[in-house]
Amino acid sequence: MKLGDYGDRTQEFHHIKSKNMMSKNTNRPTVYDAVLGGQEKAPPGAVVLGGLEGVKRRLANPVVEQRIAALEEALKYGEAGLELVIWALDDKLWKVRQAAYSLLASRQEPIVQEILQEYGNKIDRYDAFVAMARAGGVSDIDTLMENLENDRNSATYKLVDFTLGLVDTSQGQDRIRHYLFNGTQLQRNYAALYFKRKGAKDILIEAVQQGCIDRVQAFSK
Incomplete structure (x- = not known):
């Protein structure tokens, strides 16, 4: 059973990200640029593809503890990782949903708090x-x-x-x-x-x- 579709919310993250990037020099690397693992002189905060892809693979792991650990790791990857944690609110395993909720509960972003409120109101x-x-x-x-x-x-x-x-x-x-x-x-x-x-x-x-x-x-x- 689905607890909700957060697609519209996560699209807002992409909109904010794009707006920030357009205000900068397009030739200059930004924190949203993805780089290959091991590449030299990666911009600070850049998402290393191997790391984020590794998180995504672990989130598909049938072992619940692995999925929860991946959620904790995901938050190291900025908005892309935060989006993965938000989507985990819809995971079919209740333990994973609870872990995602706990990780998001401490976030101060208004959009995250709004999503949590919607999630809490939907269903127990x-x-x-x-x-x-x-x-x-x-x-x-x-x-x-x-x-x-x-x-x-x-x-x-x-x-x-x-x-x-x-x-x-x-x-x-x-x-x-x-x-x-x-x-x-x-x-x-x-x-x-x-x-x-x-x-x-x-x-x-x-x-x-x-x-x-x-x-x-x-x-x-």
Whole structure:
């Protein structure tokens, strides 16, 4: 589920940047100029492509800790890095969203504060998870299961367990079945709980036979 499109806001950054550059000698390097890694006499504050590209790659890393570390690194790259942190408010993992929000909360730029206010007014985690469960699409179930795996605490466990119980679409049920047979052990356990509550004994028997879960998980009361 999307929390919002910040495209218009980040375009304002580009507008401000372009205006500043036009007021200067075009032959003179500026802090917004991108340079190749290792190039000599790079202008102070210039974005080194290798570094910023490295941040972007880490932001796509499936390991949540790597993505959070990349957000902290991104702020070293001026407005280009700040824009990446703003876009992370829309990350599908709640931990990453929280990290982005925390990093932006200390920023004084009016546009950043306005974005944070809009973000805070839109939705909280409970509402987001409930909305995804009721939508019941493949990406919705993926997001719930990824948060279950990457945010291991009792509050997340209880919330995902509750919201999975709201899934009532055939597409959503098929995706939960996928996790029962192909997910991590934690994801399999919660998928098993879902089908146990639905009384889907045939699916649970198949999962036990394939060694995905044990009989206790499948049939205990």
